[in-house]
Amino acid sequence: MSRRADKDALFEQFARIGKALASPKRLELLDLLAQGERTVESLARTANLGVTTCSAHLQTLKQAHLVTTRKDGVRVHYRLTGPDVAALYGHLQEVAATHLSDLQPAARAYLGPEDTEAVDRDELLRRARAGQVTVIDVRPAEEYAAGHIPGAVSVPLAELADRLDTLPADRQIVAYCRGAYCVMAHDAVRRLRADGRPAARLRHGMLEWRLADLPVATAFADDVA
Amino acid sequence: MSRRADKDALFEQFARIGKALASPKRLELLDLLAQGERTVESLARTANLGVTTCSAHLQTLKQAHLVTTRKDGVRVHYRLTGPDVAALYGHLQEVAATHLSDLQPAARAYLGPEDTEAVDRDELLRRARAGQVTVIDVRPAEEYAAGHIPGAVSVPLAELADRLDTLPADRQIVAYCRGAYCVMAHDAVRRLRADGRPAARLRHGMLEWRLADLPVATAFADDVA
């Protein structure tokens, strides 16, 4: 084979990864999978896809080796092949945020007004160490179980309204969710502040927390990994 | 607009970056642009593309804001919009290398046998500080001018054969080029060893050097940036 053909074959391989990242729906699936493994049906429901279409996208991701599967009875659980895949997705988001001027308005439209103060990671750790805050994880319970910020309490967004009275009234509450572009923490903070609570949002979510190699607790044990 | 529509619009933005990375030819263009700015015609020639096709790909990259242009007379120079774009490309390569089993054979076919020892960055810095090696940059002169490892000498691959006698005979020579998947350093080392010279290849090239935030010298001044 010629040099050119060999070089083309090599870049064809790199492009397999690029092609896998080329669909908004597949990126949304990666976004969900970055939080932990999920079944096809669960992904389809959350990403607003038909099961067939969702399965097809997952096959594409699988052929690019960005995800693998685990079969459990009648269900198939998909998960990322490694933390580097989540990292790649995170970097893609950052590049988009840095260079795409259309991203900001789209994010604002989806997430709602940047109403309140957003706490960054260092600030959170400082306040947490001083015992000044209660950190709540507003993602669905399974995602909390798959990995959360040590010391955070699971309060899924859907249950927030019912559990308002179980939250301390005197301490500040900091909510976080999947990542910088996840709407749940925004919703949670709006709900809490509507109730007069001193609530703030962690600027980034679990995606960025993992990428920064900060400690992650799993299941219901808050032990540091 | 509905929540769903807003979310779709957001991921549509992220997908603009993904789509830009979805073609082997565009990745090859990014690979070249990671070394420094270049004109359309020069990119087309090197990437084995028609000028029209090359221009079209560059437009795609430009619409994704991964590259910008600078006009100089009749020529248009394209360059990456930032080092984070090169970093994203580098991460994509790493993910491909980690997870794609077909990549290794394709790389071997293109680069040739992993004949000799490959020196890594730390080892190079150690030997360079001890004055034991001559580092040669075998990329084209313009790429050397746009940024090179401090202390490296420019010996473009095309001129290597003619300049053999200007290279020290007693010291080890370490050659590097664009990156881990660039064939030039491989070729250079094979040529040198065919001549009985003690030559080795830097494991990675300029792409990875920049990503590691190591000092880069520009033009013909070896001052550290």
Add this chain to the structure above:
DNA sequence: CCAATCTTCCAGAGATTATTGGACTATAGT
């Protein structure tokens, strides 16, 4: 074994993308 559930496979319609050649624009040099 049958029924129900979850998932994948298949085929077709519709949309998007890649490539090519030819025309067009802009600039520099004569």
Add this chain to the structure above:
DNA sequence: ACTATAGTCCAATAATCTCTGGAAGATTGG
């Protein structure tokens, strides 16, 4: 002004991708 060069625009074809609905495969529970 005229010509040559570099690059982009345009239109047409071919190829690829996305989504949908229906069928088929696999597994569990009755």
